[in-house]
Amino acid sequence: MAELRSTSTFWQAVGIALLVFALNQVIEFVHLQAYDKSYAALCDWDCPWYASIVDSGYDQQPHAHERGDAANWAFFPAFTIAARAVAVLMQWPSRTALILTSKLFFLFSIIAFIRFVQVYDSRVPAWLAGLVVGTHPYALYGNVGYTEPMYLFFTCLCLIAARRQRFLAAGLAGGILSAVRPTGGFILFVVLAEALRHVRVTGAAERLYRALGVLLVPFGLALFMVFLHHLMGDALAFSHVQIAWNRIPENPLVHLYQGLIATDSLRQLWALMALAALGMSAWLLWRREPGLAVFTLCSVLVPLSTGLAALPRYLWWQAPLLLVVVQALSGISRYLERPRQWQGRALRLTSLVPLLGLPMSLWGLSLMYRAWMLREGYVV
16 A cells, blocks of 8 residues: 555655746746847856767866866766766767757756655645745756756655665765766765664674765765876865866855955855755755755855855755745645635645745746847856
8 A cells, every 4th residue: 555655745746846846947048039049058167068068078178267177077967967968969069969968967956856845744735845846946957958857856765765775876866966067076964864764673784785885975086086196186176176267265154254245246145045055954964864954055155155146055955954845835825724724625725835935936937038149147
């Protein structure tokens, strides 16, 4: 019976994800037509850097930007390996392959996020989880040849496997995640927290199994560092090259404070997003989710240490943060259902209250597409 229920919820997640993904693609198509752009125009900003890796591999020395100090070492390999496979299989140009690969992972990530929410909080409706992850303003990055959807997909896979005590699967997913983006390696804290749960009542073989899962998480990052060391002699080149984008690690709280007192309303909004994310980390800790709390905290503070500009797209693709968002929306709906005198249709309608935020979310997504098409500075 439990297996049948699990199969049913999986196909429910697939169906919802397909509908949400289709809605997202319609919105994108409308904006492409409105701004007279082709799908190739979606591969912009950082996407050409990924294309350079797909086409020619990693640079052996810096060469780009006015100072000639930029190289593609800043971009981790997992996503480009997948895009390279698509390019070779379909015989497509690298930019087309990158866009298709990101879209595929976007669909997969919606499914995975719905399943993640079902595992961590079954009270949240699956349709709400799907809508939040598929239509928020920064869902744009699921379609433009960036790593965000692959990052979310493997984050969810790792978190699901860890919660279900499947540590080998969690370690493999975490290992790939650590090769998707530098902050992916911080999911080690979640796998470790789950491995330590009830560890005293396990046998030696089970403890070894859990330890193996934990040790697999940083494997992708380690392989990339070994590769960079052999390529150009610097295993931390992905970090050192960030100076080419003027991203020099500093005290993240200084950047947060400067954003909060800035006269620029956009920077203030970014700072408020960061502050809310830090608050959500504290909430996760209070809810006795130490692994999720530390993973989220690190995933916020590390990019925040280099500034606010690119931070929002990191925040909006963090599974634990999105989990808190859907829990809050679902909680509002349940609160409105509490009065017992509400019966029948009125009671059922309260479950649709979270939909009131959908127009605002879609408006934000539209603004992001406009900024992307017109190359305005608040998308990077």
